[in-house]
Amino acid sequence: MKKALFRCKTCGAEYDARKPVFRCSCGEPLDLVWDGSGIDHSQRCQAKRYSAFYPFEDEEWVPLGEGGTPLVEVKAFAAELGLADVRVKNESANPSWSFKDRGTAACVAHARALGYSRIGTVSTGNMAASVAAFGAAAGMETFILVKGDMAEEKMAPVAIYGVKLLRVQGAYDMLYSESLRLGEERGIYFMNSDVPFRAAGSRTISFEIAEDLGFSVPDWVVVPTSAGGNIRGIINGFEDLLKAGMTDRMPRFLCAQAAGCSPIATAFAAGAGKVTRFPSPHTIAHAIENPFPPSGNRTLSELRKYSSVAVSVSEEEIVKAQADMAHRGLFGQPGSCVPLACLRKAKAEGTVAEGQSAVLIMTGSGLKYTAAFAAHRLNWLDCSLEELGEKLK
Ligand SMILES: *Cc1c(COP(=O)(O)O)cnc(C)c1O
Ligand SMILES: [Zn+2]
Numbered sequence: 001m002k003k004a005l006f007r008c009k010t011c012g013a014e015y016d017a018r019k020p021v022f023r024c025s026c027g028e029p030l031d032l033v034w035d036g037s038g039i040d041h042s043q044r045c046q047a048k049r050y051s052a053f054y055p056f057e058d059e060e061w062v063p064l065g066e067g068g069t070p071l072v073e074v075k076a077f078a079a080e081l082g083l084a085d086v087r088v089k090n091e092s093a094n095p096s097w098s099f100k101d102r103g104t105a106a107c108v109a110h111a112r113a114l115g116y117s118r119i120g121t122v123s124t125g126n127m128a129a130s131v132a133a134f135g136a137a138a139g140m141e142t143f144i145l146v147k148g149d150m151a152e153e154k155m156a157p158v159a160i161y162g163v164k165l166l167r168v169q170g171a172y173d174m175l176y177s178e179s180l181r182l183g184e185e186r187g188i189y190f191m192n193s194d195v196p197f198r199a200a201g202s203r204t205i206s207f208e209i210a211e212d213l214g215f216s217v218p219d220w221v222v223v224p225t226s227a228g229g230n231i232r233g234i235i236n237g238f239e240d241l242l243k244a245g246m247t248d249r250m251p252r253f254l255c256a257q258a259a260g261c262s263p264i265a266t267a268f269a270a271g272a273g274k275v276t277r278f279p280s281p282h283t284i285a286h287a288i289e290n291p292f293p294p295s296g297n298r299t300l301s302e303l304r305k306y307s308s309v310a311v312s313v314s315e316e317e318i319v320k321a322q323a324d325m326a327h328r329g330l331f332g333q334p335g336s337c338v339p340l341a342c343l344r345k346a347k348a349e350g351t352v353a354e355g356q357s358a359v360l361i362m363t364g365s366g367l368k369y370t371a372a373f374a375a376h377r378l379n380w381l382d383c384s385l386e387e388l389g390e391k392l393k
Contacts, residue, residue, distance in 0.1 A: 001113035004055035006030035006196050009298065017055065020114055022180065022195045029229070029295045031236055032200040037244035039211070044068035046204040047105055053203065053240060060109045062138040066101040067204050069093040071212040071359070074328050077340065081347045085218070085357035088330050089209060091364060098287075098336075098364035099205065099230060100130035103198030107191035108134045116189040117141060122179050123192075124150065125287055126364050131191060132161035143188060145179055147172050194229030194295040202233025203240060209359055210241050217247050219356040220346075222254040222339035224363055225264060225310075226288040228295025231255055234361070235302050251359075254352075255299055255310040256342035258283035258318060258335070264296050268303060268310035275300065284372055285318055287335030287364060309351055313341040319375045322366070331366035334375075 004017040008024035009031060015021045017032060024030050038052035046067030051058065070090045077086040091099035104127075111119050120143035121131040128144045135142025144158055148169035159165050168175055176192060183190040191198065210217060217238065223231040231253060241247040257265045260283030263275045275296030281289050293299070303310060313321075318334050321341040325332055339360035346352040366372070383391050 001057065001060060001110070002055040005033040007033045010301070017110075017196070018114065020116075020184075020189065022190075022192075023294075029194050029199065029232065029298055030196045031232070032196055035243075037240065037246065039207075046102060046201075046207075047109070050204050050207055053207070054106065054109070054200070056109045056113055060113045061105065062108055062112070062134060063105065064095040064101065064134060064137050066094050066105045067208065069208065071209060072330065074330070076328060077343075081344065081352075082354045083347070083352070083358060084355050086343075087218070087357075087359045088325070089205060089359055089361050090330060090332075091205070091336070091362055092332060092366070096126070096129045096133040097368060098126035098130060099202065099361070100126045100364075101134070102204055103201030103229065103233070104130040104134045104191065106197040106201035107189070107195065108138050108140070110197045111140070111189035111191070112138065114189070116187065118143070118186070118188040120145065120179065120183065120188045120190045121192055122146075122175050122190070125154070126368065127193075128158045128165075129161075132158050132163045132165075135163055136161040145175055147175075193227045193290075194232065194293075198229045199233035199236060199295075202230045203237030205230075205361065206234050206237025206241065210238070210247055215241075215247055217249055217251045218359045219251060220254055220343070220352060220358040221251045222256050222343050222358055222360045224256045224285070224288050224335050224338040224361065225299065226290040226293060226335070228264065228293045228299040230361075230363070231299055232295050232302065235306070250306055252306055253303060253308040254339070254342055254346060254358075255303060255308070256338045257310065257312040258285040258288060258338055259312040259314050260285075261289045261291055262310075262312035263291060263293055264299055265310040265312040267296070267300055273297070273300060283318070283334075284315055284375060285333075285335035285338055286369060287333055288338065289335075309346065311342040311346050311351075313338060313345055317341040317345070319372075322372065323376055325362065326366065330362060332362040333364045333366050333369040334372050336361070336363040
């Protein structure tokens with residue numbers, strides 16, 4: 001690994017990125033500072049195509065084909081909203097069916113560069129599957145810690161990777177800090193939530209969007225947000241492109257949340273500089289249900305810096321967005337359909353103007369959360385072979 005820094009955008013502190021530092025001592029998240037840029041057009045996988053944007057050596061990466069996901073134009077959404085262009089970045093096309101693979105790949109490269117042979121994460125959903133997949137591919141001892149009440153059907157898709165899966169009884173909040181403490185003591189790299197290389201991994205979402213749009217930048221990028229690591233990374237990605245002279249402006253960002261768990265949108269609406277814990281979170285959008293996001297304060301300050309907004313939507317709006325996306329061939333889990341619902345609301349409120357363009361980040365696959373089927377009125381017909389001719393008339 002080459003010499004690189006982590007910087008805290010809040011207090012300005014800098015750290016050597018070749019040490020296992022996961023957070024600034026002021027409590028805020030850290031971002032990678034690295035001046036490299038350039039695209040290897042012969043490659044599709046993020047680790048190879050955008051390797052110049054990372055301080056790693058080739059052999060430190062363990063690629064599984066992450067990144068290179070489709071940017072799908074949906075003319076029906078543009079027509080409905082009176083927008084010039086609406087596209088969906090389909091992150092379900094990643095190796096473990098969510099964008100988490102981008103950050104996991106970068107964290108695994110970092111862990112290997114620092115000499116770790118053991119990795120882990122604390123997660124309830126997509127992060128667990130992603131770290132399990134990459135840990136298995138890298139042949140590293142991998143520890144996945146999940147909540148004590150995690151259901152069988154969510155354990156199995158993680159356990160299948162053959163990693164060490166621990167269902168831990170006790171306060172989930174404590175599990176996070178306890179994992180970092182034990183990780184330091186036992187030499188396990190815990191790539192939780194919004195650690196620096198998770199955000200640094202998400203930058204490639206921005207690189208791919210810009211490339212697919214011929215290095216023009218959409219007016220809006222709509223990101224379903226929980227911990228805030230992904231939106232932070234996407235913002236950093238557009239900053240890196242601008243810095244490298246590859247684009248000529250920043251987009252505006254729409255931080256999309258469910259009203260049932262909207263700590264960032266609530267703080268934003270109140271004009272607050274810091275997020276507070278969201279009381280009794282409850283939403284069908286489980287993937288974005290973090291009541292006290294570790295990158296919440298940072299997200300608020302970035303939104304203000306780029307004339308951006310945070311919007312929250314109801315459960316009904318989320319379920320409708322999931323159905324409407326699927327009816328256009330894009331089946332995302334409820335959390336990853338929140339952007340469409342938020343774009344509709346922002347357009348209705350006049351935040352997003354007639355004729356603008358937007359990219360919606362569909363962060364993960366609908367098959368990840370089949371319980372959401374119950375929220376839809378799905379129907380099909382039964383008939384006999386004899387009746388088939390009649391049915392197909
Ligand atoms: C993790 C996740 C998010 C939220 O990303 P953060 O970095 O926590 O803000 C959104 N959608 C899906 C599908 C996820 O798995
Ligand atoms: Zn700091």
